[in-house]
Amino acid sequence: MTAVLPAPAATGAGEQARLVLEVSAVADAAPGIRTLTLRRPGGGLLPGHPPGSHLVLDCGGRRNAYSLTGDGMPAAEYRISVLLCPDGAGGSAAVHRWRAGDRVTATGPRSAFAPVSTARHAVLVAGGIGITPLLSHARAAVRWGRSFELLYGHRPGAGAHLAELHALCGDRLGVHEDTAELLARIGSVLADRPLGTHVHVCGPAPLIAFVEDTAGALGWPADRVHAERFSAADLDPGEPFVARLARSGLRVPVPAGTSLLAALEAAGVAVPSMCRQGVCGECRLPVTAGRPLHRDLYLAEPERAAGDAVMACVSRCADDELELDL
Amino acid sequence: MGAAHTSVPRWPAAVPAVDPVARRLALLGLGARGAAHVQRWRAAVRPGVPVWAHTAARADDATLQLLAAEVGGARVGWRLLLAGPEVDVLAARAVATGLGALDSEIGVAVTSTRRRRVWCAHCRDTTETTQPVSGEVRCRGCGRRLHVYAHVSRRRGAHLGFQVDAEELP
Numbered sequence: 001m002t003a004v005l006p007a008p009a010a011t012g013a014g015e016q017a018r019l020v021l022e023v024s025a026v027a028d029a030a031p032g033i034r035t036l037t038l039r040r041p042g043g044g045l046l047p048g049h050p051p052g053s054h055l056v057l058d059c060g061g062r063r064n065a066y067s068l069t070g071d072g073m074p075a076a077e078y079r080i081s082v083l084l085c086p087d088g089a090g091g092s093a094a095v096h097r098w099r100a101g102d103r104v105t106a107t108g109p110r111s112a113f114a115p116v117s118t119a120r121h122a123v124l125v126a127g128g129i130g131i132t133p134l135l136s137h138a139r140a141a142v143r144w145g146r147s148f149e150l151l152y153g154h155r156p157g158a159g160a161h162l163a164e165l166h167a168l169c170g171d172r173l174g175v176h177e178d179t180a181e182l183l184a185r186i187g188s189v190l191a192d193r194p195l196g197t198h199v200h201v202c203g204p205a206p207l208i209a210f211v212e213d214t215a216g217a218l219g220w221p222a223d224r225v226h227a228e229r230f231s232a233a234d235l236d237p238g239e240p241f242v243a244r245l246a247r248s249g250l251r252v253p254v255p256a257g258t259s260l261l262a263a264l265e266a267a268g269v270a271v272p273s274m275c276r277q278g279v280c281g282e283c284r285l286p287v288t289a290g291r292p293l294h295r296d297l298y299l300a301e302p303e304r305a306a307g308d309a310v311m312a313c314v315s316r317c318a319d320d321e322l323e324l325d326l
Numbered sequence: 327m328g329a330a331h332t333s334v335p336r337w338p339a340a341v342p343a344v345d346p347v348a349r350r351l352a353l354l355g356l357g358a359r360g361a362a363h364v365q366r367w368r369a370a371v372r373p374g375v376p377v378w379a380h381t382a383a384r385a386d387d388a389t390l391q392l393l394a395a396e397v398g399g400a401r402v403g404w405r406l407l408l409a410g411p412e413v414d415v416l417a418a419r420a421v422a423t424g425l426g427a428l429d430s431e432i433g434v435a436v437t438s439t440r441r442r443r444v445w446c447a448h449c450r451d452t453t454e455t456t457q458p459v460s461g462e463v464r465c466r467g468c469g470r471r472l473h474v475y476a477h478v479s480r481r482r483g484a485h486l487g488f489q490v491d492a493e494e495l496p
């Protein structure tokens with residue numbers, strides 16, 4: 001993505017700002033969705049970030065990525081909205097237990113879903129809790145006077161941030177509680193938008209697939225369509241490839257549906273890891289040959305383009321072999 | 327910088343085909359050979375898909391204005407196919423990308439690379455020449471002798487030119 005930031009970025013390559021934050025307010029945005037306000041314990045400005053960025057929070061022994069809903073200008077507070085996933089791995093439940101005054105640690109913010117600065121118009125599509133990065137996009141678009149529209153689908157009664165979205169977007173917002181209606185609306189929008197429009201979608205995997213397929217069929221080139229997936233669980237199994245370890249000479253096959261990280265571990269190769277969903281940066285491995293297929297949220301755009309590192313927990317290889325400096 | 331990093335375009339050897347998912351096509355042919363490509367593309371467009379087609383001797387101001395009007399009114403799903411000498415095709419592509427078209431929406435068939443345009447870094451005028459890259463050309467704006475540098479600005483569709491021996495001046 002060609003992201004150019006209206007705000008000074010704190011997302012330089014490799015640099016990982018470690019933040020200690022204090023929960024300053026807790027509120028319910030919708031049933032099961034908790035909005036947390038975070039600030040520096042002593043007060044003061046937090047780093048600005050491109051719209052659509054996320055913060056990686058240490059929560060309940062895990063690290064989860066949560067979208068920042070602000071417009072990205074440096075501010076005294078960050079806000080995140082977290083959906084409680086009762087059968088999730090527990091990260092969201094831990095966040096839901098936090099109270100005002102609690103101290104938490106985080107890294108970031110990191111940008112992997114930024115607006116396109118040259119876009120003539122932006123179509124923002126959100127499903128469920130996928131509204132959070134797009135609320136950030138909408139706020140920034142309003143702030144900078146950029147043309148956009150937002151299509152937001154959610155289950156009846158489960159819409160988050162509705163009042164602020166209406167106030168912010170006015171008639172640029174379309175809210176749909178009915179899935180068929182949302183999909184029909186997406187289809188008609190994608191059928192007729194000016195050249196120079198970009199689409200940004202965040203939501204459940206089937207919604208993202210619908211947007212990508214519909215856009216493709218209507219002649220949208222892939223580089224006009226930008227998606228943010230909730231988690232590694234939403235990633236497809238991918239193609240099999242072989243990891244070749246340059247130093248030890250070991251060859252480790254990585255079947256479809258198995259991560260590079262899991263395959264290496266099974267072969268007795270120790271690789272540090274933590275989140276196992278492409279957000280924390282622990283499992284980064286140096287690549288010496290083969291093209292990585294980046295599927296993480298961790299590496300910055302220049303690092304991806306360089307192709308000399310791969311996040312083993314989620315990313316794969318576009319070639320038959322990926323050579324690692326191990 | 328090695329050759330791999332030059333911004334001088336290397337054009338695909340194959341003539342691009344009409345994209346079957348396109349919902350509207352713009353075809354622009356410059357010169358006789360460019361016009362011939364437009365004719366072939368036109369015949370390959372699915373019936374019912376609207377086509378804007380234009381041919382001209384060169385990518386002059388009038389032609390580029392017509393193209394700009396077409397791009398300005400286009401909706402996503404539109405594709406542009408350009409054919410002609412590199413110098414004309416670069417100028418046309420710069421107009422299209424300046425109005426929001428992406429490289430993935432533009433196909434190019436280059437019929438000749440003999441001519442090039444050189445943008446003077448000193449007076450900002452543009453001079454056309456048949457000098458090769460690394461050759462020398464007299465700027466029509468300021469009269470300086472310009473070195474034709476191996477850098478093509480996508481925005482201007484022209485090579486960068488700067489004064490020969492610029493570094494030796496006081």
Ligand code: FES
Binds near residue numbers: 272274275276281313
């Ligand atoms: S283990 Fe966290 S990015 Fe891979």
